[in-house]
Amino acid sequence: MSSVPRQTYLHQLDASLEAAMNVSEGTVTSQLRATSRTYFYFTTATLALGLIFTLATIMVLVVQKKEPVPQSPDKSPLVGGNCSLDILSVLKKPLGNESSAYLQVSKSINSSKLTWNKNGILNGIGYHDGNLIIQSPGWYIIYCQLQFAVPNCPDNTIDLKLELLIDNIIKKQTIVTVCESKTVAKKIYRNLSQFILQYLEVNNTVSIKAEKFQYVDINTFPLESVLAAFKYSNSN
Numbered sequence: 632m633s634s635v636p637r638q639t640y641l642h643q644l645d646a647s648l649e650a651a652m653n654v655s656e657g658t659v660t661s662q663l664r665a666t667s668r669t670y671f672y673f674t675t676a677t678l679a680l681g682l683i684f685t686l687a688t689i690m691v692l693v694v695q696k697k698e699p700v701p702q703s704p705d706k707s708p709l710v711g712g713n714c715s716l717d718i719l720s721v722l723k724k725p726l727g728n729e730s731s732a733y734l735q736v737s738k739s740i741n742s743s744k745l746t747w748n749k750n751g752i753l754n755g756i757g758y759h760d761g762n763l764i765i766q767s768p769g770w771y772i773i774y775c776q777l778q779f780a781v782p783n784c785p786d787n788t789i790d791l792k793l794e795l796l797i798d799n800i801i802k803k804q805t806i807v808t809v810c811e812s813k814t815v816a817k818k819i820y821r822n823l824s825q826f827i828l829q830y831l832e833v834n835n836t837v838s839i840k841a842e843k844f845q846y847v848d849i850n851t852f853p854l855e856s857v858l859a860a861f862k863y864s865n866s867n
Contacts, residue, residue: 730755730767730862736777738849743840745777745847747858756860763837763860770863774826775839778855780848781819784810792842793823798835803827806842820848822855828863 731754734747746761757764765771779791792806803825810819831837839858841847847856 730765730769730771730860732756732758732763732858732860734758734763734858735854736847736849736856736858738853740844740847740849743842743844745839745841745844745858755862761838763858765831765833765835765837767862767865768832769830769865770828771831771837772826772828772861772863773837774824774859776822776824776855776857777839777841778848778852779819779821779823779843779846780851781809781821781846783817784819789843789846791821791823791846792840793825794840794842795825795827796836796838796840797829797831799838802829820851 732752734749734751734753737746737748739746744761747758749758755766757766773795775793775795777793781789781791787810788808789810790806790808792804794801795803805823805825807821807823809821837858837860849856
């Protein structure tokens, strides 16, 4: 092979390698630029999301601080039941003493509708024949606790029930079964409680019914069966 063709071939090979290197360098540079843009967009999006979350948290704290008037239990049902957690959530706001009642159960129980000793606390709330009578409209916290004592278990089971009524309409109730089948036991004690936050008008009544009222304890723990009502807010 002559020297001239060989030199021509070498020049062509050098040109091809140089072009390939330029293409490789260009591709790497483009990939680096694309990676940088992706990282920039990701960082910007992350910071934006963090800012939105921070602003949302601040808005929630501000709204909670305003302490809005409680909604009707029909729209926002409370948990209720024994050892109700609703008491903790509602009692965060200090209670006033404009209207309040705290009565212990009467020792002369002869019907499912319980009566109460009138020598307790009655401040701005009336009482008659087992009924608390509201004299000032507003939101009221009403709480009842009953202590039951079953001396001996019969052959059948016993359902102990507490019902909280507004104007003789059941609003909350709690039930527990004792003396289950083939269970031998003596002197069974059970504590039932019920709680409600309710808007009440003037002359609305609050009463309590107890199924198996004969088991309401008026001897061992006579101070544990109580009915209480506290005015929470005047707003409607």
